[in-house]
Amino acid sequence: MTSTTGVPSDATDDWWRSAVVYQVYVRSFADADGDGTGDLQGIRSRLPYLRDLGVDALWLTPFYRSPMIDGGYDVADYRDVDPMFGTLADFDAMIADAHALGVRIIVDIVPNHTSSAHPWFEAALAAAPGSPERGRYLFRDGRGPDGTEPPNDWESIFGGPAWTRVADGQWYLHLFDPAQPDLDWRNPEVRAEFEGVLRFWLDRGVDGFRIDVAHGMIKEEGLPDVGHSSATGQRQVELLGRGRLPYFDQDEVHDIYRAWRPILDSYPGGRMAVAEAWAESPQRLARYIGPDELHQAFNFDFLEATWSADSFRKVIDTALAESTIVGAPTTWVLSNHDKKRHVTRYGDGAVGLRRARAAALLMLALPGSTYLYQGEELGLPEFLDLPDELRQDPSFLRTGESRDGCRIPLPWSGTVPPYGFGPEGGADGWLPSPADWAGRTVAAQTGDPASTLELYRTGLGIRRAHPALGGGELTWLDTEPGVLAFARAGADPTGLVCVINFSGTPVKITGYGTPVVSSEPLTDADGVFELPVDAAAWFQPAAAG
Known part of the structure; x- marks a missing residue:
């Protein structure tokens, strides 16, 4: 059901504060026409899957006209769809169907x-x-x-x-x-052009924008030297988020967002913008967020946390403190199209998957909004053995570092590549799929209570229905070393407790109530539950009285 504005009829201006947003890497999500490349009709055909998964919105990577030197982040026409992805009519049909299912659409904008x-x-x-x-x-x-x-x-x-x-x-x-x-963002013509681009897509019903390189549009006057180069043994990019660079996070960039915010606010349904922004301190990052600038900025520290209780506790505490400063909830993300998948970052194989499943329940229990990257609900690892000659990431050609391994076409069904990515008899995927992914497909995992897909479906369903989750506060509970536990109350006085075991041994859990979901099976001995290594569980405390 949709409203006359074209946005979901249950929309509120604050929907983004606790939303679960699913990132669709358009080229690799679903291929409707059989050419081996994902497209808008492919997304449209899989919208029921995403609705049933339990997400609130989709973030689509660029689908604009482009030579695809950098996966569409090199835009040749910001007001049209690249023919490999379809047409504007396909986009309109897709967003209409999404809104009818109660799913919002966020699109990538590339202004730098x-x-x-x-x-x-x-x-x-x-x-x-x-x-x-x-x-x-x-x-x-x-x-x-x-x-x-x-x-x-x-x-x-x-x-x-x-x-x-x-x-x-x-x-x-x-x-x-x-x-x-x-682009030179001190040029008024550039600023006027992008304000027009925003209105073009807002008029078509998009619910928000993810702003690529949101910290980059203004360069320091005079374009001074950094005074630090790769000749010293450290590339300038390694200073990103840790030091000042004359081409990032300049004060004038905030003038751009103060001009964009009234445009967003002039449309109904809570249109929003989230920044991909890097800054040298939490205080400078916080400047991107506020009632006169952007709604959110990605929390990359959570993605970069190491597998330990101390690392995650520090990152979560810092993010929640920052959210208090800016008056907006933080965002949580474990993977995206630019980073190695977290199954692999956490150890790969069975160990990496166990940890990834536990991290998912941890993330979904935190206050604020969550961004999922396509395929994480399937427990997909990074494809590390992709032949070099098939890699397409421009970074690989210049540095040897490649992001292609997290961009493999999504496996939907079947036992051989490309696993139902396109129609039967269609071309292979634009990147090859691993030969051992038959057990990781959507079809193979659907209905299997032990699968990662069903864990996500269960966790997302509880998150959407449980009054303690989404918004609200977090209270840390005392635990033994290597274990994190926190309570969420929200609108529910009995709340919900999340426990995650980073220690090297199973731990006994008592006094938190009844388990409602766990990343690994729990053992129960007269109300004392044993939480395995690298596992997480949610508990529902008994009602008072």
């Missing part, structure tokens, strides 16, 4: 840079130095007697210099791939 195939950049290359066309980007003369040296020492996030020289001798900035030239 365009594709080198964007008409603006093509015009800039054809124009003279100092022209208005070049003024939309960051073109500069080189250093040295003949201008043969880059304008400064900035490095690309993908490795190598952040400058490329063009035929007339000038250089242009690209903090990522050379096919992704950075």
Whole structure:
């Protein structure tokens, strides 16, 4: 059921505060036309699966017209769908179906840079130095007697210099791939263009935006040297989130978001924006969030926590303290399209999967919103054995580091690759699938109470229905070393308790009530439950009286 505004009829302006958002890597989610690439019709066909999984919203990675040098994060036309993914009519049909199922849609916006195939950049290359066309980007003369040296020492996030020289001798900035030239956000034309892009997709009914490189649009005046380069043994990207860089987290970037927020607020249904932002301190990150800027920023510290009670406790405490500062709930995320899947980060194999299942229950019990990455509900590991010649990540070509292993097409059914990713008889997936994923498909796990998929379905169902979860407070409980336990109360006076065992031995659990879900089977001896190693469980305390 939808309202006349096109957003779910039960929408409230604060829906995002406790939402479970599922990230769809469009190219790898579901292939409807059989060409080996995921598409919008594929997403549309799988919406009931996502509704039944229990998510509140989908975040779609870029599906705009693009040469796909960086998986669509090199946009050539921000107002159209790339033919490999479908058409604008396909997008409209998909979002209408999603809203009818009560699922909201968040789309990626990529404002730091365009594709080198964007008409603006093509015009800039054809124009003279100092022209208005070049003024939309960051073109500069080189250093040295003949201008043969880059304008400064900035490095690309993908490795190598952040400058490329063009035929007339000038250089242009690209903090990522050379096919992704950075825009000059001090140019009013750039700002007006993206305000128009926001309205274009808001008018089509999108419920929010994930802002790519939200910290990057403004560069320090004069483009000064960093004074630190990979020649010293440490790449500049390693300073990200730990130190100041003249091309990230400049104060003026907040002017952009103060201009965007009234646009979002002018639409009904609580349209929102979440930042992919890195800053050198919690205080600077907090500046992106507030009633006059953005609604949320990703909590990457949770994703980077090591497998220990101390590490997770510190990250959770810090995030909750930050959320108090900004007056907005934190976001929790274990994996995304840029990071190695957490099954593998936690040890891979059976150990990694056990820990990933436990981490899922921990995450879903925390106050705030949760972002899931497609396939984590299936317990998918990183595909580490992907042949180098098949890798497509531009970072791999420059640094040897690849994100392709977490972008493998999703396995839906069947016993051989590509596991129902597309229609029978269709092309293989755009990246190959491992030969041993038959037991990890949606079909294989559906109905199996021991499967990771059914664990997610159960956990998400309880989270949605239980008044203690979602919003509200967290209270830590005393435990033995290596164990974390906390109570959630919310609107339910009896609350719910989450316990996770990071220690190397099973632990006895008593006094927390009845278990409602656990990542591994519990043993029960007259009300004393034993929680296995690398496991988590939720308990429902008995009602008072």
